[in-house]
Amino acid sequence: MIIRDVMTRDPICVTENTSVTEAKQIMTTKKINKLPVLNSSKKLVGIITKNDIAKVSPSEATTLDMYEISSLLAKLTCGKFMTKNVITIEETDIIEDAAKIMADKGIGCLPVVKDDVVIGIVTESDLFDLFVAMFARDGGVRANFQQTDKPGQLAKIFNEIAEMKGNIISVITRESKETGKRRVTIKATGITLEQMREILVKTESEIIDLRMV
Numbered sequence: 001m002i003i004r005d006v007m008t009r010d011p012i013c014v015t016e017n018t019s020v021t022e023a024k025q026i027m028t029t030k031k032i033n034k035l036p037v038l039n040s041s042k043k044l045v046g047i048i049t050k051n052d053i054a055k056v057s058p059s060e061a062t063t064l065d066m067y068e069i070s071s072l073l074a075k076l077t078c079g080k081f082m083t084k085n086v087i088t089i090e091e092t093d094i095i096e097d098a099a100k101i102m103a104d105k106g107i108g109c110l111p112v113v114k115d116d117v118v119i120g121i122v123t124e125s126d127l128f129d130l131f132v133a134m135f136a137r138d139g140g141v142r143a144n145f146q147q148t149d150k151p152g153q154l155a156k157i158f159n160e161i162a163e164m165k166g167n168i169i170s171v172i173t174r175e176s177k178e179t180g181k182r183r184v185t186i187k188a189t190g191i192t193l194e195q196m197r198e199i200l201v202k203t204e205s206e207i208i209d210l211r212m213v
Contacts, residue, residue, distance in 0.1 A: 003098060004091040006130050007085050007112050007120035016045060016079030023078050024053050036111045036118050037082045043116050046082030047109070056081050088113045091120065095130065098122050133172050140189040141196045144209040149182040153203070157186070160199040166191035181206075187213070 012038045014023050023035055027050055027183055037046040056076055085209060089110045098110055112120035147153045154173070161168060170187045184205075186197065193212060200207050 001095045001130070002091070003089055003093050003095060003112055003122055004094055004120070007091065007122040007210075008126065009120045011036060011111075011118065011121040013118060014048065014078050015039070016082075017076060018078045020076040020078065020081065021074050022051055022054060023048055024050075027118045034109050034121075034123070035078070036086075036121065037078050038118065044086060044088065044111055044113060045120050046079070046084045046087050047111065049108075052081050052083065084151075086111060088132050089122065090114065095122075095127070099127055102127070104114050111174040125200065135172070135185075135187065138169050138187070138189070139213055140169060140187050140188050141166075141191055141193055142185070142195050142209075142211055142213045143200060143207070144183070145175055145187045145200055146178070146181050146206040146208060147182050147203070149176075149180055153182075154184065156203045157199060157205065160186055161191060161196075163188075164191050164195050164199070166195070182210075 001190065012026060012032065013039050016103065018037075023149045026035065027033060033050045035048050036044055037048055039045045041062060053196060065167065087101060087105060087110060089112055090100070091112050091114060101110060102108065109121055109123040111118050112122060147157075154171075158168065166188045167190045168186060168188045171185070173182055176183045197210060200210070
């Protein structure tokens with residue numbers, strides 16, 4: 001799956017001169033936590049988050065009254081407190097790359113750019129929603145198992161499921177802690193728990209968890 005399929009298009013942006021107060025109000029009204037920051041040429045120059053705003057806002061222990069706080073924040077601009085050198089991604093990149101970048105860099109979003117213009121944004125919430133759509137929405141038999149990591153092993157299971165008129169609706173694999181093994185999770189419909197168990201035993205797969213979801 002590529003970025004354009006999951007990104008939020010035409011995200012709300014602010015400029016370097018937008019006040020922190022206005023940015024905070026936008027985030028609250030639109031229920032978002034991050035805003036790309038553009039310069040006068042509409043080019044991306046940074047990103048500002050709720051955490052950035054919280055760092056520059058007076059604490060609850062301040063002796064300033066509400067008028068003084070509002071006046072202070074109105075003088076502070078996004079350009080002064082934004083995160084610069086923003087990591088971006090393109091709409092034709094794959095979603096796995098976005099997830100890896102966010103995990104490795106410890107960031108919660110990636111602006112999507114085309115010719116230096118922001119055309120979208122992909123966030124950790126988008127990735128979570130995608131995960132839910134792929135693995136949690138539809139019911140069926142869910143099998144989590146481990147098998148030898150060599151060519152053709154997974155194909156045997158797919159063929160057996162097809163033979164029993166089952167339909168695979170999602171599958172994911174990852175490395176196992178055991179050398180030479182691979183962890184697999186399959187969700188399928190049209191077959192029973194016992195049929196799936198029979199398939200896994202027949203293909204010499206080590207069953208870790210098997211249930212209806």
